[in-house]
Amino acid sequence: MKTLLAVTAVLAVSLMTAGVQAQTTPTVGLFFDQAFTRMDKDCPSGGGLDSAFVVANNFNAFITGIEYSINYPTTMTWLSDYDTPPVTIGSTPTGISEGFGLPLNGFSPIVVAKVLFLWNCNGCTIEDDPIIVSPHPLTGYVRATDFPNYDFIDAVGMTSLICATVPTEETSWGRIKSLYGE
Secondary structure (H helix, E strand, C coil): CHHHHHHHHHHHHHHHHHHHHHHCCCEEEEECCCCCCCCEECCCCCCEEEEEEEEEECCCCEEEEEEEEEECCCCEEEEEEECCCCEEEEECCCEEEEEEEEEEECCCCEEEEEEEEEECCCCCCCCCEEEEEECCCCCCCCEEEEECCCCEEECEECEEEECCCCCCCCCCHHHHHHHCCC
């Protein structure tokens, strides 16, 4: 019985630790809204100009610089990066390195750039078209540097989708209730 209790306790602690680690993984992603909740958008009818936010999240440090690149799909034509820091080398499609004059608070989401682009589509003719934040081509990393030590913080590049589809499964209300023991 003691062995079972010990194994259960170890398993519970490891699952809690894995959950905390997953929540604090630093990420860089492209968002279509100012609240940083939308990583997908449908192609508008008639195309046109639009913009998006490149956001660094969960760095849990003060950030002095960041590097990454973005692979844009054919449904978008990148035009410009703007609201970038004064020390910026490159561009998001070719690889960008940004240095901040003052460290930024990475304990909250940070807008590290805004992107201006042109839609090359008229409605959703291509589904699940990915926009991928990738490693910088010269260094091979998506990463930032912290303050005051300038240590590297590796991050994960996120994928946003144009014309995202969400698979659903037909079911009954009784089957849904059975999942919760009712």
